[in-house]
Amino acid sequence: MKPPALSDLNAFVLVARHRSFQRAANELGVSRxxxxxxxxSLESQLNARLLHRTTRSVSLTQHGAALLQRLQPLLNELDDVLDATRLGAQTLSGTLRINANEGGARWLLQHVVEGFLHTHPHVTLDLVTEGRLVDIVAEGFDAGVRLAEAVPQDMIAVPFGGPIRFIAIASPGYLSQAGTPQTPQDLHQHRCICQRLPGGKRYRWEFMDHHKPLLVDVPGNLCLDNSALMVEAAVKSLGIAFVPEPYARQAIAQGDAVWVLESWCPPIEGLCLYYSSHRQIPATLQAFITALREAG
Incomplete structure (x- = not known):
């Protein structure tokens, strides 16, 4: 038997969504x-009644509801495939504005930006870095980049880069003089390089104690708001710093810093690119998401 036409399946989804033949017909540009x-005709081909019709309303039958539940994701996936094909066949232009934290911007520059701009040379990428978490819609950004835990719940998030750790580090010289902390509570007996959050508060270091969060308000007479500077300060034996692992890798590899309290620092969900679920996604952003997913 000949399968139903894709146009009829799309029409069924619209009728089911609007619960109205007239509104669906208006959207499709056909007569009621x-x-x-x-x-x-679709019901005849499937040998199943899909819709209850009255003069005032339209509702789904049991078969219609089951079909809609399985059909909608397939049609959405098909739309994504077709959009991706269109993106590959057209020349994109315009400005793509992304607000990111420093770590996210660094990752994008290392893994995504060069290839994206090479593929889409007529697109201008406006990558703004700042510590504060902004309202990307109100401030005119197409997307934002933050740790998964900081992404607003009403946003669509695209994870990238894998899990991340925040780790405590200190120089060998500092540890030989002050000793090595064995638990996060030991930090109260040490000099710590504190982090000042964009809102002005000092960041409380976050550890895990048998899968339970443990927050420590560490002491210290040096406060910084930049992870790279915090690593430099730790290397200079000014105290213990708590930074994202990528910032400390080189210093650890060169022997300039030592990772302490390692068992208390499990990986957490990493970075996400996020955008509004209430606005149509721009073609430039869709292309950037494709490049981001290809980069991992």
Whole structure:
């Protein structure tokens, strides 16, 4: 038997969504009678009644509800495939504005930006870095980049880069003089390089104690707001710093810093690119997401 036409399946989804033949017909640009005929033809091909019709309302039958539940994701996936094909075939232009924290911007520059701009040379990428978490919609950004835990719940998030750790580090010289902390509570007996958050508060270091969060308000007479500077300060034996692991890798590899309290620093969800779920996604952003996913 000949399978149903894709146009009829799309029409069924619109009728089911609007619960109205007239509104669905208006969206499709066809007459109500033509749409009703298409639905009867679809029911005949599937040998199942999909819609309850009255003069005032339209509702789904049990078969119609089951079809809609399985059909909608397939049609959405098909739309994504077609959009990706269109993106590959057209020349994109315009400005793509992304607000990111410093670590996210560094990762994008290392893994995504060069290839994206090479593929789409007519796109201008405006990558703004700042510590504060902004309202990307209100401030005119197409997307934002933050740790997963900081992404607002009403946003669509695209994870990238894998899990990340925040780690405590100190120089060998500092540890030989002050000793090595064995638990996070031991930090109260040490000099710590504190972090000042964008809102002005000092960041409380976050550890895990048998899968339970443990927050420590560490002491210290030096406060910084930049992870790279915090690593430099730790290397200079000014105290213990708590930074994202990528910032400390080189110093650890060169022997300039030592990772302490390692068992208390498990990986957490890493970075996400996020954007509004209430706005149509721009073609430039869709292309950037594709490049981001290809980069891992």
């Amino acid at each position: 009678s033509a749409l009703s005929h298409a639905m009867r």
